[in-house]
Amino acid sequence: MKKSGILVLMAAALMLVACDLLQKNGGGSSASVSVTLKSATGDCDKGSVRVVANCISQWELELDFGENDPWATLSHTSGQGYKSNIQLFYEENNTGESRSLSIILTSGNKMSETVFTQNSTKQEKHDYKAAYTKCGWLELPETKEDDGLDWCCHYFNINGETMRNYSFYYSYDDYVSLWVAYPLNLDLIGSGSRTDEWAYDPLIPKNLQINVLYPGISNYQRGHQLPSADRLSIDANPQTFYSTNMTPQIGQFNENIWKGVEAKVRNWAKDGKADTLYVVTGCTVKGSTKKAIDHSGHSVTVPTAYWKACLKRTSSGWTACGIWLDHYTRASSITRDDLFSIDELEDKIGIDLFVNLPAEIGDDQAAKVESTKPTEFAWPI
Numbered sequence: 001m002k003k004s005g006i007l008v009l010m011a012a013a014l015m016l017v018a019c020d021l022l023q024k025n026g027g028g029s030s031a032s033v034s035v036t037l038k039s040a041t042g043d044c045d046k047g048s049v050r051v052v053a054n055c056i057s058q059w060e061l062e063l064d065f066g067e068n069d070p071w072a073t074l075s076h077t078s079g080q081g082y083k084s085n086i087q088l089f090y091e092e093n094n095t096g097e098s099r100s101l102s103i104i105l106t107s108g109n110k111m112s113e114t115v116f117t118q119n120s121t122k123q124e125k126h127d128y129k130a131a132y133t134k135c136g137w138l139e140l141p142e143t144k145e146d147d148g149l150d151w152c153c154h155y156f157n158i159n160g161e162t163m164r165n166y167s168f169y170y171s172y173d174d175y176v177s178l179w180v181a182y183p184l185n186l187d188l189i190g191s192g193s194r195t196d197e198w199a200y201d202p203l204i205p206k207n208l209q210i211n212v213l214y215p216g217i218s219n220y221q222r223g224h225q226l227p228s229a230d231r232l233s234i235d236a237n238p239q240t241f242y243s244t245n246m247t248p249q250i251g252q253f254n255e256n257i258w259k260g261v262e263a264k265v266r267n268w269a270k271d272g273k274a275d276t277l278y279v280v281t282g283c284t285v286k287g288s289t290k291k292a293i294d295h296s297g298h299s300v301t302v303p304t305a306y307w308k309a310c311l312k313r314t315s316s317g318w319t320a321c322g323i324w325l326d327h328y329t330r331a332s333s334i335t336r337d338d339l340f341s342i343d344e345l346e347d348k349i350g351i352d353l354f355v356n357l358p359a360e361i362g363d364d365q366a367a368k369v370e371s372t373k374p375t376e377f378a379w380p381i
Contacts, residue, residue, distance in 0.1 A: 032054075032055060032056075032110075033054070033055040033059070033105065033107050033110040033111070033112045034052075034053075034054045034055070034105070034112045035051065035052070035053050035054075035061065035103050035104070035105035035112045035113065035114050036051070036052045036054075036114055037049055037050070037051055037052075037088075037103070037114055037116055037297075042090055042116065042117070042118045042119065042297070044092065044093040044094075044118065044119050045092055045173070045299060046090065046091055046092040046299070047089075047090060047291070047293075047297070047298075047299035048087045048088060048089045048090065048293060048297060048299070049087070049088050049090075049116065049297030050084070050085070050086065050087060050088075050297050051074070051086040051087065051088050051103060052082075052083070052084045052086070053076075053079060053082070053083045053086060053105055054081075054082045054083075055080075055081070055105070055107040055110070056080075056081055057080065057107050057108065058078070058079075058080050058107060059078065059079060059080065059105050059106065059107040060077065060078050060105070060106050060107070061074055061076065061077045061078065061079075061086070061103065061104070061105055062077065062103075062104050062106075063101050063102070063103060063104075064101060064102040064104060065101050066100075066101070066102075068099060068101075071090060071091045071093070071099070071101075071118075072088055072089060072090040072091065072101055072116075073088075073089050074086060074087070074088055074089075074103075075087040075088075075089070088103065088116060090116075090118055093118045093119070098117060098118065098119050099117070099118055100115055100116065100117045100118075101115070101116055102114070102115055103115075103116060136356050136359065137164070137167075137181070137183075137278075137356065138183075138278045138311060138354065138356055138357060138360065139181040139182060139183055139278035139279060139280055139311070139354075140167070140181055140280075140354075140355065140356060141169070141179060141181065141280055141282075141309075141351050141352060141353045141354070141355060142351065142352040142353075142355045143169060148171075148172070148173070149169050149170060149171055149172075149178065150169070150170045150172070150204070151167060151168070151169055151170075152167065152168055152170065152201075152203040152204065152244070153165075153166070153167035153168075154166055154167075154203070154239045154242075156231075156233065156235040156236040156239065157235050158187060158188075158190070158233070158235075163188065164182070164183065165182065165226075165231060165236050165239050165240075166180050166181065166182035166226045166231075166239070166240075166245070167180070167181050167182070168180045168181075168225075168244050168245065170204060170244055171285065171301075172208055173301075174285045174300065174301035175208070175209065175210050175294075175298050175299075175300040175301065176210070176246075176247045176248075176283060176285065176300065176301060176303070177225060177244050177245065177247075177283075178282055178283065178285065178351075179225070179280050179281065179282035179283075179351070180225035180226050180244075180245055180280070180281050180282070181278075181279070181280045181281075182226050182230070182279055183276050183277070183278055183279070184230055184265070184266070184269040184276065184277045184278075184279050185269055185270075185275060185276045185277065186269070186270055188230075188231070188236075189229075189230055189231065189232055189266070189269070189270070190231065190232045190233035190236065191232050191233065192232040192233050192234055192237060193232065193237075194228045194229070194232075194237065195228075195234075195237045195238050195241065196241065197237075197238040197241050198212045198213055198222070198241045198243075199212070199213070199238070199241060199242055199243070200212075200213075200242070200243050201242040201243055201244040201245075203244070204243075204244060207296075209243040209244065209298075210243045210246055210248075210294050210298060210300055211243070211294040211295040211296040211298065212241070212242075212243045212246050212294075213295065214295045217248040217292045217293070217294045217295075217300060218248065218292035218293050218294075219292070220248035220249055220250060220251070220292050220302065221248070221249050221250070221251050221254045221255075222246045222248075222249075223246060223247050223248070223249030223253075223254045223258065224240060224245055224246065224262075225245050225246070225247065225281040225282070225283070226240050226245055226281060227240070227262040227266070228240045228241070229262070229263075229266060230262075230266060247283050247300075247302075247303055247306075248292040248300055248302050248303075249303075249306075249327070250327060250328070252330075253306075253325075253327055253328075253329065256332045256333075257325060257329060257331055257332055257333060257334060258306065258325070260332075260333050260334065261308060261323060261325070261334060264334070264381060265277070265279060265308060265310060265323075268310060268312070268379065273312070273314045273315075273378075274312035274313055274314050275313075276312070277310055277311070277312045278310070278311040278312065278354070279308060279309070279310050279311075280308065280309040280353060280354075281306075281307070281308050282306070282307050282308075282309075282349065282351070283303035283305070283306050283307075284303055284304050284305040284306070284307070284348075284349055285301045285303050285304070286304075286350070287304055288301050288302055288303060288304050290302035302327075303327055304326070304327055304328075305324060305325060305326055305327055305348075305349075306324075306325050306327060307322065307323060307324045307325065307345060307348070307349055308322070308323045309321070309322050309323075309342060309345055309353045309354070310322075310323075310379075311342075311354050311357065311369075314378070316378075318357075318361060318365070318369045319369060319372070319374070319375075319378045319379075320341070320342045320354065320369050320370060320372070320374070321339055321340075321342075321374035321378070321379040322339065322340040322341060322342050322344060322345030322353075322374070323338055323339060323340070323345075324338065324340055324345055324348050324349070325338060334381060335381070336376070336381060339373075339374045339379065339381070340373070340374075341370065341371055341372055341373045341374070342354065342369070342370035342371075343370050343371045344373075346370075353370075354366075354370065357369065357370075
């Protein structure tokens with residue numbers, strides 16, 4: 001055998017010995033030969049999760065489905081050293097039962113194993129909450145007891161008084177809130193600065209939320225529904241960085257037209273024509289074919305459109321305005337063509353808005369408010 005061949009064999013042997021020594025002296029397989037998952041559970045929908053393999057020598061990966069037919073694949077089945085970009089791709093689970101597989105890493109005579117479990121349905125992951133429309137808040141759209149969505153609300157303090165920050169209607173299927181509703185005025189905006197305290201929402205199980213602790217969701221930005229600049233006090237602003245207030249937004253959309261819409265709505269609340277502006281911000285996920293993978297491997301629905309609904313009472317009476325924007329628009333600012341009556345907006349989004357308004361002003365007057373196109377006088381852009 002040539003000298004070069006002998007050296008190659010010796011190097012390979014030394015690597016195997018090193019791996020074995022690390023196994024014995026480095027704290028066990030978790031330190032030297034390991035396979036781990038960024039998330040040990042997955043939704044019942046088709047998706048993927050990141051796998052990390054680690055051993056200084058050559059390794060092999062395989063999947064063990066037990067007695068079940070194969071329902072997942074790996075992007076890599078062999079390698080060397082540390083590799084963190086391996087993806088486990090799994091199929092939709094329509095079996096009616098949760099299912100598990102083992103991911104097995106072998107290197108020589110060493111082995112590490114981890115288990116991934118895919119849920120069978122969304123419904124088994126949480127308890128649905130009741131309809132909360134009955135609380136009477138004017139900004140609330142309709143909520144229902146059996147639609148598979150959860151309603152939650154955050155509160156904060158202003159001068160010792162408890163105020164509602166925002167409520168949200170959360171879709172476990174999509175990992176986003178379909179809408180976020182909140183009152184808006186100068187007192188509620190307050191003063192302070194952006195905290196950037198990205199965090200999981202304490203009202204929802206952590207493993208059922210977008211991971212917003214790191215910038216970006218795939219190639220998307222973390223887009224606010226309730227803007228940070230709408231809640232500047234130290235008690236309120238951190239809550240605007242909860243994952244339930246975020247959706248995956250295209251950077252160009254988030255930084256241009258959406259930013260302009262947020263500023264426009266904030267100016268409407270500050271113009272002195274009304275004591276409070278009642279706002280609903282929402283996203284449309286129906287018909288979406290795009291998914292974003294967050295840093296925990298969750299498959300997050302990318303909205304196809306975003307919208308806002310605004311309601312206020314001025315000296316001239318009640319008036320309302322709807323805004324609807326295609327997520328993929330190239331426009332940099334809104335025009336009057338982007339403004340709609342509430343009835344027109346409801347037709348686009350399929351949600352009954354401002355359901356407590358009739359109790360405030362009567363059915364006929366509420367119908368008139370919702371059917372009237374927003375005017376330049378009441379809603380200048």
